[in-house]
Amino acid sequence: MFNIEDMLDRRHYENVLKPPLEAENLPPWCYTDEGFHRLEIERIFMKVWNLVGRTDLVPNPGDYLATDVAGIPIFLVRNQNGDIKAFANSCRHRGTQLLSGEGNCAAVVCPYHHWAFDLDGHLVSAGGMEDTIEFDKQDYGLIPLRLEVWAGFLFVNFDPHAESLMDFLGEMPAHIECYDFPNLATTRRKVWDVACNWKIYLENQRESYHIPAVHRQSLGDQAATPLDAKGAWSGSLIPVEQTAALLKGDTSPFPPIAARSGTALEGSHFIGLYPSTYLVATSDCFWWMEIRPRGPARIELVVGSGFPRETVERPDFEEVVERYYRRWDLTHSEDNEICELQQSGITSPLAQAGRLARRERGVHAVDCWVVEQLLSGSEDDSRAAAE
Ligand code: FES
Numbered sequence: 001m002f003n004i005e006d007m008l009d010r011r012h013y014e015n016v017l018k019p020p021l022e023a024e025n026l027p028p029w030c031y032t033d034e035g036f037h038r039l040e041i042e043r044i045f046m047k048v049w050n051l052v053g054r055t056d057l058v059p060n061p062g063d064y065l066a067t068d069v070a071g072i073p074i075f076l077v078r079n080q081n082g083d084i085k086a087f088a089n090s091c092r093h094r095g096t097q098l099l100s101g102e103g104n105c106a107a108v109v110c111p112y113h114h115w116a117f118d119l120d121g122h123l124v125s126a127g128g129m130e131d132t133i134e135f136d137k138q139d140y141g142l143i144p145l146r147l148e149v150w151a152g153f154l155f156v157n158f159d160p161h162a163e164s165l166m167d168f169l170g171e172m173p174a175h176i177e178c179y180d181f182p183n184l185a186t187t188r189r190k191v192w193d194v195a196c197n198w199k200i201y202l203e204n205q206r207e208s209y210h211i212p213a214v215h216r217q218s219l220g221d222q223a224a225t226p227l228d229a230k231g232a233w234s235g236s237l238i239p240v241e242q243t244a245a246l247l248k249g250d251t252s253p254f255p256p257i258a259a260r261s262g263t264a265l266e267g268s269h270f271i272g273l274y275p276s277t278y279l280v281a282t283s284d285c286f287w288w289m290e291i292r293p294r295g296p297a298r299i300e301l302v303v304g305s306g307f308p309r310e311t312v313e314r315p316d317f318e319e320v321v322e323r324y325y326r327r328w329d330l331t332h333s334e335d336n337e338i339c340e341l342q343q344s345g346i347t348s349p350l351a352q353a354g355r356l357a358r359r360e361r362g363v364h365a366v367d368c369w370v371v372e373q374l375l376s377g378s379e380d381d382s383r384a385a386a387e
Pocket residue numbers: 091092093094095096110111112113114115
């Protein structure tokens with residue numbers, strides 16, 4: 001639609017950056033344009049910490065999980081010392097994707113010409129390369145990625161100069177660490193394919209304005225109080241004592257998380273961690289979304305859920321948890337459908353940016369963060385060019 005220089009012109013975003021009740025959301029082409037999407041991958045996804053899973057998905061040495069960040073293939077593997085490592089999922093010979101899905105391996109063996117890498121990424125076998133001049137296996141190890149862990153959540157970052165994960169998370173952990181996350185076991189990850197831009201999905205999760213319309217039958221209205229957020233996240237608290245993980249009218253939840261404390265006793269926390277993670281912690285469990293872009297108009301949505309270990313060990317766990325899964329499946333299909341309709345409408349050449357309600361402050365927060373990331377990247381570039 002525009003060239004990069006034009007897309008980075010601040011005048012496109014002046015209305016986005018106004019105070020929330022004076023602002024508009026992002027112009028429609030920010031949700032549809034290929035070039036804008038490439039810019040986001042370069043300046044956002046490749047610069048920040050991205051959630052890629054939980055530690056209990058790879059519990060034993062050799063366990064691996066192939067995944068991606070905004071379409072960039074990576075894999076996680078637990079090495080023989082019990083440490084989890086992240087690597088680019090591209091062979092150092094001619095680039096083939098090494099691992100798919102999840103499983104266990106003693107070594108990472110490329111399916112193409114059988115180069116083999118140990119679980120620390122060293123190239124240990126490259127049969128047939130004996131005659132290749134000045135070829136040293138030491139120079140062809142896998143490309144390691146920065147990986148850091150918070151509360152059992154695994155994050156990777158492609159930028160060697162980026163701040164630490166804890167600096168990136170800022171005050172966010174202080175709001176929800178009181179749910180005792182390390183004691184929570186991942187019980188399910190459900191994958192959805194949704195035909196919408198990643199920001200449409202995140203914005204939807206960050207506003208409660210749609211709840212009485214879209215989730216009228218399933219949830220009913222929920223009043224949310226915004227959390228005081230600084231940094232790469234925004235969130236809200238729904239001050240209701242009961243679990244937020246059951247459908248309206250459904251009773252007899254699991255017992256509350258025994259070790260929860262502080263603000264975890266005040267209600268449920270809903271947190272959008274930019275760019276593509278959504279975390280919810282409630283009285284008896286937690287769930288999260290990994291919003292993985294697949295181009296400008298498609299996402300792979302992973303919805304994960306976890307419960308305290310003592311809940312998972314209950315004899316009635318499998319039976320009762322079905323009601324929780326039903327709640328997530330229903331409300332996500334409601335959100336998925338409305339997000340696809342929004343994507344469809346916003347793709348029209350007649351679509352225009354709109355104004356925001358008080359209950360859409362989260363949309364404003366997401367949009368401002370995206371603009372700031374894109375523009376600060378371009379200001380860094382011009383500084384570098386001037387030096
Ligand atoms: S591309 Fe991996 S061994 Fe050839």
